[in-house]
Amino acid sequence: MHDTIVRLADVWKTCNKIRAAAFRVGLNLWDWYRPLDPEGNSLISESKFVSILAGPLRSVIGLSDAEISQLADYFRAQDGRILYHQLCQVVHGEDSNARDKISADCFLEACPPPPEPACHKLDQWQIRRLCCLLATIASRNLPLKPYFQDYEMVAKNDGRITFAHFARILNFIGVLVSPEDFNLLVRRFIKDSYTLDYVEFLKAVEAVQKEGIQGLGPAYNNPNAIIDTTLPKLPRPEIEAGLSTAPLGANDVFHPVLDPPKPPRQLVELMLRVQEFVLQRRIRVSEFFRDYDPLNSGRISALQFRRALDAMGLSTIMSPAEQLCVLRHYVDPNDREKVCWRTFEDDCDQVFTVKELEKHPNVVPGAAAEVVRSLPAVGATSGDSPSDVDAALLRVRAACTERAIDLRPAFSEHDQHSNGHVSRSAVRRVLARLGVLPAPHHVRALELRYLDELGFNYFMLLDELEEKPIESSTIAGPSVASRRTRSTTIDPLETDIVQILAKIKGKMVRDGIRPFDFLRQFDPRNELVIPRADFYRGLASAGLSLTPLEMDTLMEVFSAPGRRRYVEYARFSSTVGEALTQEGLERAPLLVPVPHLPTVDTPLNYLNFEERNIVSGALAKLAKYPDQLSNIIEVFQDIDRVRCGTVPRVSAERALCQRGLLALLSSRERDTLYKCFGYRRGCGDEVNYRALCNALDVLYATTNAQKC
Numbered sequence: 047m048h049d050t051i052v053r054l055a056d057v058w059k060t061c062n063k064i065r066a067a068a069f070r071v072g073l074n075l076w077d078w079y080r081p082l083d084p085e086g087n088s089l090i091s092e093s094k095f096v097s098i099l100a101g102p103l104r105s106v107i108g109l110s111d112a113e114i115s116q117l118a119d120y121f122r123a124q125d126g127r128i129l130y131h132q133l134c135q136v137v138h139g140e141d142s143n144a145r146d147k148i149s150a151d152c153f154l155e156a157c158p159p160p161p162e163p164a165c166h167k168l169d170q171w172q173i174r175r176l177c178c179l180l181a182t183i184a185s186r187n188l189p190l191k192p193y194f195q196d197y198e199m200v201a202k203n204d205g206r207i208t209f210a211h212f213a214r215i216l217n218f219i220g221v222l223v224s225p226e227d228f229n230l231l232v233r234r235f236i237k238d239s240y241t242l243d244y245v246e247f248l249k250a251v252e253a254v255q256k257e258g259i260q261g262l263g264p265a266y267n268n269p270n271a272i273i274d275t276t277l278p279k280l281p282r283p284e285i286e287a288g289l290s291t292a293p294l295g296a297n298d299v300f301h302p303v304l305d306p307p308k309p310p311r312q313l314v315e316l317m318l319r320v321q322e323f324v325l326q327r328r329i330r331v332s333e334f335f336r337d338y339d340p341l342n343s344g345r346i347s348a349l350q351f352r353r354a355l356d357a358m359g360l361s362t363i364m365s366p367a368e369q370l371c372v373l374r375h376y377v378d379p380n381d382r383e384k385v386c387w388r389t390f391e392d393d394c395d396q397v398f399t400v401k402e403l404e405k406h407p408n409v410v411p412g413a414a415a416e417v418v419r420s421l422p423a424v425g426a427t428s429g430d431s432p433s434d435v436d437a438a439l440l441r442v443r444a445a446c447t448e449r450a451i452d453l454r455p456a457f458s459e460h461d462q463h464s465n466g467h468v469s470r471s472a473v474r475r476v477l478a479r480l481g482v483l484p485a486p487h488h489v490r491a492l493e494l495r496y497l498d499e500l501g502f503n504y505f506m507l508l509d510e511l512e513e514k515p516i517e518s519s520t521i522a523g524p525s526v527a528s529r530r531t532r533s534t535t536i537d538p539l540e541t542d543i544v545q546i547l548a549k550i551k552g553k554m555v556r557d558g559i560r561p562f563d564f565l566r567q568f569d570p571r572n573e574l575v576i577p578r579a580d581f582y583r584g585l586a587s588a589g590l591s592l593t594p595l596e597m598d599t600l601m602e603v604f605s606a607p608g609r610r611r612y613v614e615y616a617r618f619s620s621t622v623g624e625a626l627t628q629e630g631l632e633r634a635p636l637l638v639p640v641p642h643l644p645t646v647d648t649p650l651n652y653l654n655f656e657e658r659n660i661v662s663g664a665l666a667k668l669a670k671y672p673d674q675l676s677n678i679i680e681v682f683q684d685i686d687r688v689r690c691g692t693v694p695r696v697s698a699e700r701a702l703c704q705r706g707l708l709a710l711l712s713s714r715e716r717d718t719l720y721k722c723f724g725y726r727r728g729c730g731d732e733v734n735y736r737a738l739c740n741a742l743d744v745l746y747a748t749t750n751a752q753k754c
Contacts, residue, residue, distance in 0.1 A: 057120045060113045065137050067107040075137060078103070079130045088131030092118055095128040168233060176230045179223065184254040188219055194244045206241040300470045313375055316368055317393060322418045323363055325397040334358050335387040344388035345378050351385040363424070423498035435495050438488035443511050445482040449608075453511070456480060456607050457504040467501035480608065540595040543603050551625035553590055560626070562619035564588040574616040575606045581613040653722055661722045664715040668707055669745035676705045682735040692725045692732035701735070 067073055075098075082094045099107065099114045109117075121129045168176065193215045197207055207215075209232060216223065223231070235242040235250075311319075324331065334357050338350040346354075351373055355361065361369070378384040392401050396414040403409060446453060456479070458464075460472035468476075470493060477483065484492075496503045539545045553559065564587050568580035576584070578601050585592065592600065604621075606612040620629065628639040653661060671678075681701040685693050693701070698720065702708040711719065723734045 056113075057116055060109065060117055061133075061136050063109070063113075064107055068137060071106060073103070073106060075130075075134045079134065083130070088129055089123060089125075089127040090130055092122070092126065092128055095130060168230070172230055172233075175227070176234055179227050179230065180250055180254050181258075183221055184251050186221075187255070188221070190219070190251060191248055193219060194248065205243055205245040206237055207244045208241055212242060212244065311368065313371060316364065316372060318418060318421060319363055319424070320360060320372075321394055321397045321414065322421055323358075323360065324394050325415060325418055327359075329358060331358070331391045331394045335391065339387070344386060345381070345384040346387050347383065348373055348377075348385055351376075351387060354387070423503070434488055434491035438484050438492050439510060441484045441488060442477075442482055446511065449481070450610075451480050451482065451608060452610065453480070453504070454508055455605060457508075459607075461504075465500060466505035467498075467503055469501050470497070473502050473504075536595065540593055541599050543599060546592070546596050546600055547622060549592075549596075550590055550622050554622060554625050557589065559588055559590075560619075561585060561588050561590065561622060562615070565615040565619065569615070574614060575609065575612040576615050578611060578613055581615060584615070653718070657718050657721070660715055660718045664711050664719045665741060665745055667710045669742050669749060671705070671707060672739075672742045672746035676707065678702070678705045678707070679735070679739045681705065682739070686735070690727070691736045692727055692734050694730065694732050695720050698733040698735065 064075075068075070078098050079090065079095075082090050082098075095118055096114055099109055099117070100111070103109075117133065118128055121133050123129055194207065197211060197215070212231075213228065216228075231247070232242055235244070235247050237243050323329070334354040335346060335351075338346045338354065352369060355364075355369055355372075364372070372390075373385060376386050376390050378386050395401065397418055398415075400406070400409060400411050403411065445451065453476070456476045457468055457472075460468045460476065473493070474489065477489070492507070493502065496506050550561070554561070561584065565576060565581065565584040568576040568584060581601060582597060585597070600618075601613050604614050604618045606614050623629075628637075631637060631639065678701060681704050682693060682698075683689070685697045685701060699708060699716070702711075708716075719738075720731075720733050723738045724731050725734045726732075
């Protein structure tokens with residue numbers, strides 16, 4: 047590579063030498079070489095090329111034999127002849143005395159080209175598909191131009207290529223297109239009956255890489271219409287006019303477009319929702335307005351008031367029009383450009399306390415908080431009939447009691463966000479699957495009772511379905527002091543299904559076991575469910591050591607609906623099997639699966655966002671002195687006598703001090719770094735120095751890597 051760079055520099059120096067001589071004496075190489083090329087193919091023999099530079103022009107330019115040889119080698123073609131045309135272009139530029147236009151060129155200029163045949167035109171759907179194809183090819187960043195340039199050097203064409211060779215080039219570089227897509231490319235870039243313009247194809251791909259679909263021209267100025275392949279929406283004049291669909295009757299089809307428009311809320315209702323928002327999140331309102339009022343005048347501009355509302359998060363519960371309504375209510379009467387934020391703060395803080403309560407001794411505090419707590423859920427309706435709701439609850443409770451149906455797991459399967467809400471269609475699906483079939487008007491009554499902005503609140507439904515014991519109307523006597531049981535602390539990780547599944551996946555990756563092979567033997571009739579005892583026995587034989595609480599949590603999550611004593615081992619095996627393989631790869635042949643990497647993260651070394659930033663800064667400081675320079679791992683290995691990979695914190699500080707790295711970190715950075723690489727061994731916390739050294743080596747390699 048070094049020799050090539052030196053040779054190119056020498057050739058360029060020689061060309062500059064020729065250019066200087068041509069400027070000094072008015073030399074034109076075209077006049078010397080053009081008579082030697084009667085055919086006009088820009089190629090002459092090496093002897094003719096050397097005879098000019100080493101003959102009459104040696105005294106004018108002053109080139110040595112080595113420089114002439116370098117020029118001949120650089121501009122040599124594959125057949126041994128010299129491309130003098132390229133040398134003349136480097137020295138003088140394009141030939142000003144080129145051949146005159148032939149009659150064919152004049153004829154093409156005088157006569158306009160024929161119109162494009164109708165078979166070459168594409169409709170909007172074909173254009174959409176072609177744009178998606180060009181975007182896919184451009185996203186791969188393939189070097190397309192060299193392959194077409196090789197064909198141009200061999201065929202001596204003018205930017206055209208045959209269909210067959212175009213298909214061979216696409217196949218060689220790995221762009222596999224279907225016959226329909228290839229026909230679209232041919233119809234778009236075709237020139238005559240058997241060739242197409244690959245120059246236009248390369249320009250189109252480069253335009254998509256630089257400017258996206260809009261780079262193809264004015265015909266493709268709407269990228270959304272090109273990317274979006276969905277059917278156009280049906281016209282709904284009643285929705286556009288703001289009319290309600292209630293006169294059409296009850297509908298079992300649920301779509302956001304069918305929802306009636308939300309009625310505008312009054313100022314009192316808006317302020318109650320703001321007070322509810324502040325009370326639930328314990329927000330101190332003055333913290334968001336104080337910085338905009340340095341003079342403590344209690345007034346700020348309207349833009350600052352809106353900015354503070356957005357910082358509080360009120361934009362999630364109020365629309366811009368509702369924010370404007372609140373803003374206009376608190377406008378200063380003396381200055382219409384200012385807003386009284388102190389008054390807004392006092393109204394919001396009424397859910398906590400009443401300002402200047404000493405001036406009003408008869409006021410009872412806490413009334414605003416009670417009103418706010420009694421508000422219905424956002425989006426809930428109160429138009430339900432109590433008789434229909436009670437009848438629906440009795441019907442569902444009777445069906446669940448007679449057949450021992452547990453609705454909670456069935457609803458939990460459809461609760462993707464685990465917030466206690468499911469969709470309206472999921473409610474009907476769950477009730478139909480479990481055989482609980484209330485009347486349609488009863489289902490609609492339940493929806494009106496438990497619907498809010500998040501969906502159907504099945505938590506509230508399950509609470510009301512539970513039969514509570516009858517309370518006695520007599521006064522209860524003194525209760526007997528119950529014997530206090532010994533309080534036991536439960537590890538939250540033992541009830542977290544995500545942590546339990548991560549523990550099982552890590553065991554599978556490390557030991558290469560498959561629980562399905564151990565559980566399949568207990569299902570001779572292929573029911574895909576097994577009893578809980580067999581599930582426990584199968585996991586024990588597989589070597590998965592789980593605590594009783596973890597096993598109970600796992601069996602509760604994967605319990606069969608309607609059969610509480612059985613566990614769906616097939617669903618469990620497919621869930622944990624993602625650690626070893628990925629399902630559905632036959633439908634996505636270009637998808638590259640990512641292997642599962644088990645982690646050792648525990649609550650001991652869990653870091654929040656701020657702590658992660660501190661650790662990243664500390665590692666950046668230590669990465670300047672990795673093990674390749676400081677050889678700190680030798681110090682750690684001398685301290686680690688048992689070769690377990692961890693050392694106490696005191697020993698870690700001593701090792702860093704020996705290599706002069708302890709002074710680079712503050713006390714907070716050291717504590718956070720020890721927490722990040724912490725490991726519980728016995729009754730004490732130690733530092734995993736192997737992981738620390740590996741992290742420093744990786745950071746050093748990535749920061750010092752040379753750019754391509």
